[in-house]
Amino acid sequence: MSIKIAITGKSGSGKTTITKAFLNVLQEYFPEKSVLLFDNDLTGELGHSFGKDIRNTIYGIRSGKHEYKTGIPEGMTKHEFVEWALEDILVPINDSTDIIVSWFVGAKDCRCPITSQINDACQKLIERYDFVIFDCEFDLKYLNQLVDTNIDLALIVANPTIESVKLAKRIAEFSTKHAAGGQLGVVMNKINNQKLDDIYKIIKDSELEILGSIPYDKTLENGTSDWNSDIVKEAVKQFYFRLNLPQENS
Numbered sequence: 001m002s003i004k005i006a007i008t009g010k011s012g013s014g015k016t017t018i019t020k021a022f023l024n025v026l027q028e029y030f031p032e033k034s035v036l037l038f039d040n041d042l043t044g045e046l047g048h049s050f051g052k053d054i055r056n057t058i059y060g061i062r063s064g065k066h067e068y069k070t071g072i073p074e075g076m077t078k079h080e081f082v083e084w085a086l087e088d089i090l091v092p093i094n095d096s097t098d099i100i101v102s103w104f105v106g107a108k109d110c111r112c113p114i115t116s117q118i119n120d121a122c123q124k125l126i127e128r129y130d131f132v133i134f135d136c137e138f139d140l141k142y143l144n145q146l147v148d149t150n151i152d153l154a155l156i157v158a159n160p161t162i163e164s165v166k167l168a169k170r171i172a173e174f175s176t177k178h179a180a181g182g183q184l185g186v187v188m189n190k191i192n193n194q195k196l197d198d199i200y201k202i203i204k205d206s207e208l209e210i211l212g213s214i215p216y217d218k219t220l221e222n223g224t225s226d227w228n229s230d231i232v233k234e235a236v237k238q239f240y241f242r243l244n245l246p247q248e249n250s
Contacts, residue, residue: 002126002127002128002129002131003132003153003246004132004134004151005132005134005151006136006140006143006153006154006155007019007133007135008140008157008171009156009158010164010167011041014159014190015157016041017217017228017229018187018189018232018236019037019133019135020046020049020226020228021229021233021236024228025237025240026131032096033096033130033131034128034130035129035131036129036131036133037097037100037133038100038102038132038133038134038135039054039100039135040134040136040137041135042103044101045135045227046135047091049226049227050099050226052091052093052099054099054101056088057101058101058102058105058118059102059105060089060103061082062114066088068085069088070088072084078117079121082117082118082120083121085121086100087125089101098129105142105145118146118147119146119148122146122147122149123148123149139174139175140174140179141174150181150182151178151182152183152245153183153243153244153245154184155185155186155211156171156186157186157187158187160188160190160191160192162202165199166202168186168208169203169208172186183211184208184209185208185211186210186211187210187212188210188212188214189213189214190214190215190216191213191214191215211242211243212235212242213235214231214236217231219231
């Protein structure tokens, strides 16, 4: 059974850097485990952070515009075809890690057969991996429109501004029902000696749990090609014990 982590938040909040930090921590703690990176963010930055220009997406399967790497096998049912197509667009990052990109998703109330077929195929794909990290588009609602899967941990990334934490509250409101049964909380990112009393009060009044904090990494100031940060990785390791995840020595 896979462990599913969703990283949510406004674009530019640091989701991709934190997603990569979690990948690096999991690979350090559990080197024998497999990881699927599921890029559900419309920017597609996660693939670029690995130097991958990923053009083949789940949307391409849905729209019929995907160009497959191999000839389409004959005699498949529609469900089998969608499962095969997902395999075709998986991109390996290393021996234990793959990435898949969704891009646009269909409406949840769409009665097109392809909607349920993609949901079922995504579910089967997800369960093959020990860990799945979703780099989400704003909140869990958009992810849920693609695949209705249980989330063990949903992290809302917020920056240390009043506007950002108020937005985190809205994200929680949209996401709570899709994270039912899982852990949902806020990670404060890009902290740089700001006074946070008013910000923490807003979060407390919203009944949101602060699961961790991450200091500002000046090396990311002008953007990097790989979105890697040792500072962010070490910060994740510092609050990892609070998370609804397997622990290093368990």
